[in-house]
Amino acid sequence: MSTLPDPSAGAAVKAADRAHVFHSWSAQGLIDPPAVAGAEGAYFWDYDGNRYLDFSSQLVNTNIGHQHPKVVAAVQEQAGRLCTIAPGFAVDVRSEAARLVAGRTPGDLDKIFFTNGGAEAVENAVRMARLHTGRPKLLSAYRSYHGATAAAINLTGDPRRWPSDTASAGVVHFWGPYLYRSPFHATSEEEECARALAHLEDTIVFEGPRTIAAIILESVVGTAGILVPPAGYLAGVRELCDRHGIVFILDEVMSGFGRTGRWFAADHFGVTPDLLTFAKGVNSGYVPLGGVAISAEIAATFDRRPYPGGLTYSGHPLACASAVATINAMAEEGIVENAARLGEDVLGPGLRALAERHRSVGEVRGMGVFWALELVKDRATREPLVPYNAAGEAAAPMNAFAAACKKSGLWPFVNMNRTHVVPPCTLTEAEAREGLAILDEALTVADTHTV
Numbered sequence: 142m143s144t145l146p147d148p149s150a151g152a153a154v155k156a157a158d159r160a161h162v163f164h165s166w167s168a169q170g171l172i173d174p175p176a177v178a179g180a181e182g183a184y185f186w187d188y189d190g191n192r193y194l195d196f197s198s199q200l201v202n203t204n205i206g207h208q209h210p211k212v213v214a215a216v217q218e219q220a221g222r223l224c225t226i227a228p229g230f231a232v233d234v235r236s237e238a239a240r241l242v243a244g245r246t247p248g249d250l251d252k253i254f255f256t257n258g259g260a261e262a263v264e265n266a267v268r269m270a271r272l273h274t275g276r277p278k279l280l281s282a283y284r285s286y287h288g289a290t291a292a293a294i295n296l297t298g299d300p301r302r303w304p305s306d307t308a309s310a311g312v313v314h315f316w317g318p319y320l321y322r323s324p325f326h327a328t329s330e331e332e333e334c335a336r337a338l339a340h341l342e343d344t345i346v347f348e349g350p351r352t353i354a355a356i357i358l359e360s361v362v363g364t365a366g367i368l369v370p371p372a373g374y375l376a377g378v379r380e381l382c383d384r385h386g387i388v389f390i391l392d393e394v395m396s397g398f399g400r401t402g403r404w405f406a407a408d409h410f411g412v413t414p415d416l417l418t419f420a421k422g423v424n425s426g427y428v429p430l431g432g433v434a435i436s437a438e439i440a441a442t443f444d445r446r447p448y449p450g451g452l453t454y455s456g457h458p459l460a461c462a463s464a465v466a467t468i469n470a471m472a473e474e475g476i477v478e479n480a481a482r483l484g485e486d487v488l489g490p491g492l493r494a495l496a497e498r499h500r501s502v503g504e505v506r507g508m509g510v511f512w513a514l515e516l517v518k519d520r521a522t523r524e525p526l527v528p529y530n531a532a533g534e535a536a537a538p539m540n541a542f543a544a545a546c547k548k549s550g551l552w553p554f555v556n557m558n559r560t561h562v563v564p565p566c567t568l569t570e571a572e573a574r575e576g577l578a579i580l581d582e583a584l585t586v587a588d589t590h591t592v
């Protein structure tokens with residue numbers, strides 16, 4: 142902590158927040174947001190002197206950790222040179238950011254359309270797919286999150302879609318693979334994969350292949366459960382898309398830029414989509430940035446015909462400078478390799494050991510720094526520790542678990558009956574062990590809610 146705690150300054154920050162800030166996803170009168178005084182690496186702290194090990198990476202975006210000196214310096218340097226310029230100009234920092242992103246994305250995804258975040262990337266990817274194919278429909282998974290703007294929230298499968306689901310014309314949801322709660326009653330990964338692909342093919346056939354512009358999937362499902370697809374699933378979807386002339390969009394907003402221990406989750410499966418959406422880890426959110434990486438074929442659609450979409454801040458110089466510095470630092474410092482090694486040697490074995498000690502842990506799954514513990518009341522029946530989309534009293538066991546983590550200095554990511562273990566890719570082994578020890582303690586609270 143660079144400054145001494147000052148609770149009175151914290152109180153003033155909170156008072157102004159309560160008076161004037163309208164918060165996301167919240168009943169405004171029922172929240173009490175903690176006031177953050179600073180952050181560095183894998184930690185942030187409040188004005189009362191409480192320091193938290195951030196096992197959420199904020200919203201799973203600070204892949205490089207807080208206040209990385211090279212990224213901070215790059216933003217400062219760029220601010221001194223050129224703060225803003227319209228998207229219609231060629232500028233060094235934007236060209237370089239696009240070159241670096243294109244160099245890391247798989248296959249021929251060599252053209253980059255920049256946005257301010259993930260949802261805008263998804264909006265533009267589906268617009269490109271519809272214009273490229275001339276078809277209206279979009280297929281997405283029930284267990285998914287794609288953003289909170291008009292099309293992106295309709296594509297989203299989780300309950301955050303429900304209140305906004307008034308304009309979902311053309312969006313059709315399907316079931317993806319999830320062996321622990323198999324929608325197909327499968328008993329092995331191979332069976333789950335085959336049945337999920339057969340179900341998707343049926344959906345395509347019954348919807349009418351020539352009406353479907355795109356299938357959008359998270360390469361590894363993020364917020365909706367850290368669901369790593371079985372070997373062969375993404376390749377199977379790729380094949381279905383090719384057979385029916387459907388654009389394949391992989392949403393790597395959360396799974397990209399090191400989170401899974403590779404630059405992109407798709408790299409684990411050797412699959413190249415037609416469009417890949419990214420945000421979050423591209424610059425760890427130091428300045429808002431996202432984008433779409435576009436295949437040569439789809440880019441060619443707009444070679445002589447204008448692309449009917451744009452944003453005032455597309456390719457913003459400060460955002461691009463932070464992306465250039467982030468990508469370079471990740472390569473120079475072996476940060477992606479660190480995430481892979483942590484997953485294999487420390488987090489994976491450590492979390493599996495927790496599952497052996499705690500009856501509330503139903504399943505451990507993930508890779509890199511992208512893990513979920515799925516908590517259950519009863520291991521035999523797999524009844525979730527809290528019901529699907531539980532709120533208020535019904536969510537109390539998960540809230541008690543989260544409170545126990547925070548009390549011991551760990552900031553957890555909790556969603557429904559799961560805690561996601563999603564620290565920065567820069568986490569050290571010692572920090573990982575510190576976090577595992579706190580989870581171990583907090584799980585004893587969850588255990589008290591089991592049968």
Ligand code: PMP
Nearest residue numbers: 258259260286287288392394395
């Ligand atoms: N897609 C995925 C897979 C995401 O995880 C998210 C954000 N959690 C989004 C899209 C939306 O990104 P943003 O919040 O930057 O609009």
